[in-house]
Amino acid sequence: MGVKALLSKPLAAYIHKKHQAWINSPVEAQQAIFHDILSKAQDTRFGRDHGFSTITSHAAFVKAVPVRDYEGLAEYFKQVKEGQKDVLWPGKPLYLAKTSGTTSGTKYIPITRDSISNHIDGARDALLAYIYETGKAQFLNGKLIFLSGSPELEEVSGIKTGRLSGIANHHVPGYLRTNQLPSYQTNCIEDWESKLDQIIEETIDQNMTLISGIPPWVQMYFDKLQQQTGKQIKDIFPNFQLFVYGGVNFEPYRKKLFESIGRKVDSIELFPASEGFFAYQDKQNDSGLLLLLNAGIFYEFIPVEEYFSEHPTRLTIGEVEVGVNYALVISSNAGLWGYSIGDTVKFTSVEPYKVVVSGRIKHFISAFGEHVIGEEVEKAMQQTMAKFPNVELIEFTVAPYVSQSHGASYHEWLVEFARPPHNPDAFAKELDEQLQKLNSYYDDLIQGNILQPLRLTLLRPGAFREYMKSQGKLGGQNKVPRLSNDRQLAVGLLAITNS
Structure with missing residues (x-):
């Protein structure tokens, strides 16, 4: 076993033990985050506009802060994008994550110095949870591919701006960088088809052990590899051990993807978004995703049938039920307040709290x-x-x-x-x-x-x-x-x- 795989096991045990504190006290963990983020943001423009300094309970928060989506907070986001300070969170964001919008066109979601760790640690801890549960760490000694957007960032009002996956690329831990593919230059190619051809050239003869990406785009990668070699993925990458995915429901793609591979490999589902990294699959035999309740995000849940009503019920973590569809609303140390991310979730467990993504509120x-x-x-x-x-x-x-x-x-x-x-x-x-x-x-x-x-x-x-x-x-x-x-x-x- 290589050094990276060997050292990962005590780290995985440490992170597992650390997580048990908030897993065993979920309501208290969420209350602590609620009070912490309100306290830190009370002197921001949004905090002053909504009386954060006087809010001491969730009921008071509900009265002061309505549920809004990106368009509803557009004026504040506009001020952030213009480079103004202390708008939604103290100071200026570290990044702006560009993502597809609706009526507003491209959306620019702030990522702050306080919230960046949520994105990076969430993905890291998903891998460590897998290592802790299975004892399998050999994949860390091979090549790892993350099919993602370009890591090239532009500047908007002095704030680095780009796709979330490109931003995250700059925060891949140093000990994994020597394993990471494709190269930075290839990742910067904007045209997907040209980029895919170059990715195949760089990976086809490598010891690929972990492959990560949105399932339909991974399938496209596999299809091209098979066209070029006439082989199944298991024969191209015999040590391929772990498939990491998120962003869409995997089930419609599962059959064809595993047929392309030619054998079963372990997989981990993630629940990431530009607004935050919310959950990950921590057990191979459980499709529920562990909701991260101690990562700078305070969650609210609206029963889907009430979402479009004037005063919807806004539940906190201790009030949810298994099997009910909820619209997910967050307030966080990224400066998002009563923010509807557009996804709906359903709890599969409350001990611990686990969810599956059930759809989109507007889809x-x-x-x-x-x-x-x-x-x-x-x-x-x-x-x-x-x-x-x-x-x-x-x-x-x-x-x-x-x-x-x-x-x-x-x-x-x-x-x-x-x-x-x-x-x-x-x-x-x-x-x-x-x-x-x-x-x-x-x-x-x-x-x-x-x-x-x-x-x-x-x-x-x-x-x-x-x-x-x-x-x-x-x-x-x-x-x-x-x-x-x-x-x-x-x-x-x-x-x-x-x-």
């Missing part, structure tokens, strides 16, 4: 009152594919089709298969039945002939890739929305398929 279909969410369409697809074992999926998205004729509307599933079903109609019928079981509102609309059963539209090979490229979102941390409440994405995909 749903409710054109007819059905409120179908991402978790439901992904589960419907997963259960259908289990009944059609020869089918191989690449990517899919769902959009409503609203007809002017009564009873002629439906959900359109736009799917790119690597191996399509021999009987698409039977596949679509099963998919529709699975969704009816998962969503009673959708079932009612089908049974009441308000909606027709779903339509399955098979896209030509490469359609999603071409669409993402046309939007300047190929590779890196960009993800295809699983479902939309309009047809913008569907129209773009159909235009590519029909061209």
